[in-house]
Amino acid sequence: MKIKLFILICAFTLSATAQDLAATRARHLRHGINASEWFAQSNDYSIARLKAYTNDDDIALIRKMGFDHVRISIDPAVFQCSGPWSQCERVELLHHFLDVALADDLAVIIDLHPTTEYKRKLATNGDSAERFRLLWHSIAAEFHNTDPERVFFELLNEPEMEDDYRWGGIQAAALAEVRSVAPQHTVIISGATYSDIDNLLKLPALADRNIIYNFHFYEPHIFTHQGANWGVPFWVELRKVPYPALPKTLAAVIEPRTDDISRWRLTQYGLDHWDGERIAAEIGFAAAWAKRRGVSLTCNEFGVYRSFSDPEDRGRWLHDVRMALEENNIGWTMWDYRGGFGVVAGDSAGRRVPDQQILSALGLNK
16 A cells, blocks of 8 residues: 555656646746748758858847747658668758757747648558658657757647547647657647637647647637638638727728628628737636646647738737736747738848737747
8 A cells, every 4th residue: 555655656656747847848938939931831841041041140049129039830741761761861951940049048939830731641541650650759759869858759740530530649749749758848738629729728738748738829810810721711812901900990891792791791890809918817717727737838829810900000019918828827929920911021132021010919029
């Protein structure tokens, strides 16, 4: 009986220690940025493009703007090398940028960020799930010598999987592979579909405590994704949808529209009272869930598509989300650095120009 009690006490102590470790390391992920459309979301992973699209100067600028970490999205195709990874230029380049970021005092999230087609196969095909598991063994083995205090492994961005139980099994198997070769690194996990709060709440309690739970926040999409040519079809025609959602300001957007679906969705947007209070309530619910479970929580995607949103309203939304996260002690990673939601834009000379309005909304250095 005493032996069993001793084993239980040891197991509890180890679990609590791992939980404290994840919480301590999460402090390196307070305010970060996503490096998108670089090692992922592209049809061109040539060395020339990878070196040019985001470079050492960009990493330095990210730190100078006041970010403390960078989430590097990586398509599994990047790891499809003709020979061993030790001779693969793309993997060597990943190591280079990882070293540059760490030298600039930035923590790094290595985020596996595949195409929708890859995720569809993962959702339905056993061989694809097995290759995913083995891929994580290789990734963790490749980067196991990196600093576990500041390098994090994120198993999969937005799994797009309707079956929560299937994703739970696949994620647990990948986590076990990471632990087999990189036992000290903290791993970031997320829910089955698009990593939103609904998916977060369905995640099972895992025995491994050296993990950080993750969610994405783009609510309401009718504002954050206005003009986007992916997702819900009517988004593509939306322009200058206001935030906060007030009936008075929405009337000017609804009146000229002729399609009933978008008119109805915009009307609902106004009726749903989307403002800082609503955002704070939703994020507060996620924070309370994490507190009850005793787990660390991060939000490593949130942002507003720039092309057709009003800059002032975009700034207000970013400010409200950022404040809600910080008030609940949740670290954040904005989407993204220089893409369609970017914190920087290019000038006529090709230089990166920080958007001061966005930096102000994020509470960062101008």
